[in-house]
Amino acid sequence: MRFSELFHSIQGEGGLAGTPSVFVRTSGCNLRCWFCDTPYTSWEPEKTRIALQDLLEQVLATDCEHVVVTGGEPMLQPAVVPLTESLRAVGKHITIETAGTIFRPVAADLISLSPKLSNSTPTDAHRPQGSRYAARHDRLRDNAEVVHSLTVNYDYQIKFVVDHERDLAEIDDYLSRYPLLDHDKVYLMPQARTANELAEKTPWLTAAAEARGVRISPRLHVEWWGDQRGV
Numbered sequence: 217m218r219f220s221e222l223f224h225s226i227q228g229e230g231g232l233a234g235t236p237s238v239f240v241r242t243s244g245c246n247l248r249c250w251f252c253d254t255p256y257t258s259w260e261p262e263k264t265r266i267a268l269q270d271l272l273e274q275v276l277a278t279d280c281e282h283v284v285v286t287g288g289e290p291m292l293q294p295a296v297v298p299l300t301e302s303l304r305a306v307g308k309h310i311t312i313e314t315a316g317t318i319f320r321p322v323a324a325d326l327i328s329l330s331p332k333l334s335n336s337t338p339t340d341a342h343r344p345q346g347s348r349y350a351a352r353h354d355r356l357r358d359n360a361e362v363v364h365s366l367t368v369n370y371d372y373q374i375k376f377v378v379d380h381e382r383d384l385a386e387i388d389d390y391l392s393r394y395p396l397l398d399h400d401k402v403y404l405m406p407q408a409r410t411a412n413e414l415a416e417k418t419p420w421l422t423a424a425a426e427a428r429g430v431r432i433s434p435r436l437h438v439e440w441w442g443d444q445r446g447v
């Protein structure tokens with residue numbers, strides 16, 4: 217499995233925010249969001265490989281009930297299926313954090329889906345040669361069939377990263393395309409890499425969430441550690 221890092225921390229987002237968790241971060245992503253806070257898994261992916269058994273042993277050594285498999289895009293890798301099956305066999309609670317562009321029959325207690333809106337598309341202004349990736353990014357980022365499979369077959373939560381108030385119309389459109397989604401499982405969270413950005417965006421986003429009958433998600437790791445790696 218292409219692997220980036222493993223660390224023990226606190227889940228910072230969504231319905232399990234505050235839960236001690238061990239994070240398994242895979243390397244590699246099929247998208248290139250300009251605001252990606254783990255560029256070492258997407259824009260410049262690390263190439264380390266790890267055997268499943270070694271990874272499993274490292275997870276078990278943390279003695280933590282909650283395991284979050286994240287990325288990058290963990291669903292890119294076929295090995296995510298046997299990894300999650302092995303974790304389930306030893307009684308772990310498994311969350312998969314995914315952008316919802318690829319389906320694999322993972323063993324998961326929670327699919328944490330973070331759909332990528334048009335506000336994620338890279339341009340040259342965001343990153344050197346960012347526009348080279350824009351067409352592929354836009355072609356892949358919204359896959360209705362995968363979103364349907366993930367939300368019908370698993371318990372789920374949906375987290376939208378909101379940069380500007382103008383993003384809200386696109387979220388309204390997205391939710392109207394999936395009328396069966398449970399709004400109690402839908403979260404808005406501010407696009408932010410610093411505590412200051414969070415503090416600036418959270419008030420208007422809270423009002424927007426209330427108006428739509430959805431939830432606001434904290435980003436505890438950003439609040440506490442900014443975009444520091446491995447915490």
Ligand code: SF4
Nearest residue numbers: 245247249252258288
């Ligand atoms: S989907 Fe996630 S990991 Fe991939 S580029 Fe976007 S933010 Fe980064």
